[in-house]
Each structure stands twice: as structure tokens, then as C-alpha cells.
Amino acid sequence: MSKDIKFNSLNKDEQERYQKHLRLKEIGYEGQLDLKNSSVLCIGAGGLGSPVLLHLAAIGIGKIGILDNDYVEKSNLQRQIIHETNTIGKLKIDSARERIEKFNPNSELLTFAERINPNNALEIIREFDVICDCSDNFGTRYLINDACLILNKPLVFGSVQGFEGQVSVFNLHKDSPNLRDLLPESPAKNAVPSCAEYGVVAVSTGLIGILQVNEIIKIILKKGEILDGKILVLDLFNMNMKKLHLKSDQVNKRIKNLNQFMDFYSDDECFEKNNEINRIKANDFNNLYKVNPNKILLIDVRENEEFSTSSIEGSVSIPLSHLNQASELEFIQKESLIKEVFTICKSGKRSEKASKILSRFKIQSRSIEGGIEKVKKILCN
Template sequence: MEQSQNEKNLSSEEISRYARHISLPEIGIKGQEKLKTSSVVCIGTGGLGSPLLIYLAAAGIGRIGIVDFDVVEYSNLQRQIIHSTNSVGLLKTASAKQHLLKLNPSCRVDLHNQKLTSSNALEILNNYDVICDCSDNFPTRYLINDSCLILNKPNIYASIARFEGQVSVFNLKEDSPNYRDLIPTPPPKELIPSCSEAGVMGILPGIIGTIQAAEAIKIITNIGYPLNGRLLIFNALKMSFKELTLKSNPENKNIHKLIDYQKFCSDIKVKNEVDYYIKSISIKELKRLLSQSSKEILLIDVRNLNEHDQCSISGSRLIPLSTIESGEAINEIKILTAKKNLYVFCKSGNRSLRALKHLNKFGIRGINIEGGIEAWNNEKIN
């Protein structure tokens, strides 16, 4: 619906509120009016969505949509700063709206208390100018991407894990890349650690989500150079940024309808174990081997230090997956496996499989322990 000139014009209170924006020649009164009349939807009200939503409201975005179906838990509070201790048990959307309206009562906040699906995505997202992907799973990311292609909407994408985050802007122009240009096919589910398994530094989504907010403001006011065709990668441990160029593949734009994205992602399986020379054994088999010839066995735990300290298998050596994938631990493992047989475990068997797949590239063969420490503990109980 077209807005009247009065609705577009800034009030004296708004001119005072947004004075620091207005004093920027690149934004000014006209730019602030664009922010007032714009609409942005955020899918996910977690680590990324929290700072994004806060800064969108503070910037004077006229209409903000929030899509989420989850409730606030204590484990969220370490990084999801839009929620408070009093919010635990509330819907994340309701908790977020309370915070945003306290910050800026003039914002309109629309709540979509539901999971984004192929049946509702086009209807929901079509109501907004800019789409912000703050989701935490591959099916939703592909769903958001394809919906934006069909609706011709810009998609501000971000993801985080452990100490690293990345941001890009997809589908901004006709020749812009999209998420399928970054990740053409989803990785096998069994090779993807959950947030609870991998962990995340609390401040990381604050940095990445704030960058998403900056991109939204730039796109709406048409200033600067958005991350179109560029993937920005931030490493909190090194406190460094690097940038990769993304190219658009016309074949990845050929999206005309939405599909079953859960099935699309779950259909991707790890290649046959023979392809990677990866064998596996059960916890019972491992215990039998340890009782017979433990001196010939090198048992590596690829979880994080805090997980290892809480509970591990006696005699195991901690070499986190991150140090294997970064290459830091490769020489150490080569030396250790010179005279011993390598067995690798993690929490449930997913990270250990990733570690062995990576080690295979360096000619290091090992055996995956099915079920990881969870199976080990269950075996002890039973």
C-alpha cells in the first residue's frame, strides 16, 4: 500500500532521534525517510537475529518482521542478547518484540510465530523489501534463498560456528550470486556438528549480525558497497577478516518453485566408506581391542577441550577437530600413527568421521568409533 507524504516525512521527534544518521551526507533526511518506509524480515531470533533486530529498530526501520517458532532457553542467553533471564520459556518472537518496542516504540513489529516452510515462505517474505537469513540450518537457508530468487528479493546471509562467521548479500542485482553459488549442494547431515557440539563464542554472532544490519541499511539507503558477489569471513581468534569473490552461475538461478528442503538436504549422504577408506567399529569391539593390545592403539578424541575434560575414554589423546581441519595437527598425527593403529571418536561419531575424511587427504588411515563417547557411556551403564 502506498504511503502518504505525511507518513513518509519525519516528525520532529524522529529528526531528534536519528540526528546522527541525518548528519551523515550519505544518509541525510532522504535516507532516513527511506529507512522509515522500508520493511525488513528476519528469519531466526537467535544469536544472529538478536543484534540484527536491535540495530534495525534503532536505525528506524519502519516495519520489522520476525519469523521463529522456538522458545527462549537458558543456554540461549550467552549470545542471544535480545532476550533476558525473564524471557526464558517465552516465544522468542514475543520476547524480541518486547525488547524492540522498548527501544523504539515507533517501529511496527510483525510476528510470524511459525516455522518457515515451502508452503508459507513466499506469502510471508513477499511482504518485505529485504530478507535477512539468520537461520542455523541448511534446509532453511536453501528455502530462503530459493524464495528470494522467485520473489526477486535481496537476501542478506550469515552463518557462524565456533570462532568464525561469514556474511554475504545474495540476489541484490540481476547478475548477483546466490546461496547455491556458495554451496551448490548441502553437505551430508552426518558431517555437520550441531551448535551444542561445536560451540560458539558468545560475542561472534553479535559481530556478524551487526554486519548484516549494516548491509540492510546500506541497501535500503543505496549507499556504499554491499557485499554483493563477496563473502566476508571473520575469525575472532585471529581477529582478522578476509574476503572471497563469489561468481554467479546462471544455472543456479533456474528456480521456479519451492521443494521439500528437508528431503533435499537429507538425501545427501556421505560417499561410500570405501571411497574414503574409512572403516568403523563398535564400542564393544573397541573395548575388546583395548583389553588385548592397548599399546598398539592410538585413541584420539576430536572433541573440544571442555568436552574432553568432562568425560573421555581412558588413555585417549585430545586433538580437536579444528586443529586437524586447519592442518595444525597433521604432522603430530603422522608421527603418532607411525607405529600405532589410529582410532578416532567424538560425541556421537560425526566429527570423528569428518576428521578421518580430512586425514585421508594426507595419507593417514584410521578407524571411526561408532556412537562416540555417548555409546561408550551407554555401554558402561548397560
């Protein structure tokens, strides 16, 4: 699992749950450990995202990211099978989280209640091993593609319209093709109809989503024939399937930033553009803390192991990787009504990221410069 502790064994529940995998020579115990130690970001929790997320949890991916800012509607239930009638009106990420937690409690879930945009794409995508594009418009697909190029992340692409669908793997290696080798430029915003306008049959999203997970398995295990440089095209109405070959052009790899996408998104979708991180010096925090610590919510965003070794009295441990969880955000939002929120880490870098994340959810906070070592030194004097 990227930037996390690597597991070297499966627990008892996992050994029972994945026993059919353990018997496969293509997976076995070591392969299952590879799946457990991997992280996958699913961008979109709708028609494609539903089967992708359910099967990522089923196969034992250790860390699953879910990014979507939409709410469940009744018309979604025809194909978005991770959601249920009783979750209509809920954020899709919360609905998906609830379903997966009941389904497989072994997977760590990170949720992002936002639309991916030029200001957050690199920061979010950087934390995952494999990216799965389950979005529903070309602007977002090209943004994801370019962010993966910049960060050297493998991208599993899926697209559905009506009874037809396509699956491919982009940017697997330095010489692999990417979306721009298929279509060099993104169509203009709203130039291509979405499934809401065009329509889609439920089995199309189900099958394409499952095929995306199949590619993810092979990428993680480094086995099998991966759709690298190939596009699988399916016509389910006429039961036709063909595989097209795609050549890589180095011209389409010269992506240095995501600035070209700014015009595609509204100001609300890119609100971080004018949103600076609020910081506070350790001395100034110390003065506030001494006057009235009960009016301060100090969030320690280091990992649990770091917090247990050394912490400031009264601080709350919420690791940076968990800050997007609905339960944590609900707690912070409630506390922020009566307390001033501060974030802290070892040196100040993670706390800045934490404050940036909180700002996306309209929670004002201040990152403490210098981190916990500097604050503790001042408090001890």
C-alpha cells in the same frame, strides 16, 4: 514500505532519535525516510537475530518482521542478547517484540510464530523489501535463498560457528550470485552441526549480526560498497579478515518452486500441506449472522482506513498485516472458544490469507466469498 502507505516526513520523536543519522551526508533526512519506508524480515531471533533486530529498530526501519518458532532457554542468554532472564520460557518472537517496543516504538512489528518451510516461505517473504537470514541450519538457508530467487528479493546472509563468521549479500540484482554459487547443493539434514552441538562465542554472533545490518542499510540507501558477489570471512580468534569473490552462474538461478525441500521438513513443520481453506458463501454467512450475531466473531482484515469507511456492524478490525501479532492471536483464540470465527475483506482474497494464517495457530475460521461488498448487499435486501 512495501505495499503500505509511504511516509513523507519524520515525526518529532524520530527527528530527535535519529539526529546523528540526519547529520551524516550518507544518510540525511531523505535517507532516514528511506529507512522508515523500508521493511525487513529477520528469519531467526537467536544469536544472529538478536543484534540484527535490535539494530534494525535502532536505525529506524519502518516495518520489521520476526520469524521464529522457538522458546527462550537459559543457555540462549550467553549470546541472544535481545532476550532476558525473565523471558525464559517465552516464545522468542514475543520476547523480542517486548524488547523492541520498549526500545523504539516507531517500528511496526510483525511476528510469525512458525518455522519457515516450503508452504509458507513465499507468502511471508513476498511482503518484505529485504530478507535477513539469521537461521542456524543449511536446509533453512537454502530454502530462504531459493524463495528469494523466485521472488527477486535481496538476501543478507550471515553464518557463525565458534569464533568464525561469514557475511554476504545474495540476489541483489539479476546478475548477482546466490548461495548456490557458493555451495551448489545443501548438505543433508543434520549433516552439519548446529551451534548447540559445535558451540559459538557470543561476540561472533554479535559482530556478524551487526555487519548484516550494515549491509541492509547500504542496500536500502543504495550507497556504499555492498557485499554483492563477495563474502567477508572473519576469524576473531586470530583476528584475520578476508574478502572472497563469488561468480554468478545462471544455472543456479533456475529455481521455479520449493518442492525439493519437502523431505527436509517433518509433516508438522509443513502442516499446511493437507490444510485446505474453509470458505463460506455470502448468502450462507448472512443466514448465520441473522440468526445469532453474538455467536459470531467477524474479523475484517482490510486496512484501518478501509474499515473506517465501511464495515459490518459487530465486526472487529484486525488488518491482515497485524494478524500475526501475539495480542491479536490471543484475543482471537480466546473468542474462538465461544464463537465461530469468520474472516472478511473487500473481495475474499485477503480473508483467505487470513484464514490460512489462523490455521497455522490451530484456529478454525471460514473466509467469506465475495467479501464485504457482497455481504452488505445481501444484508441490505
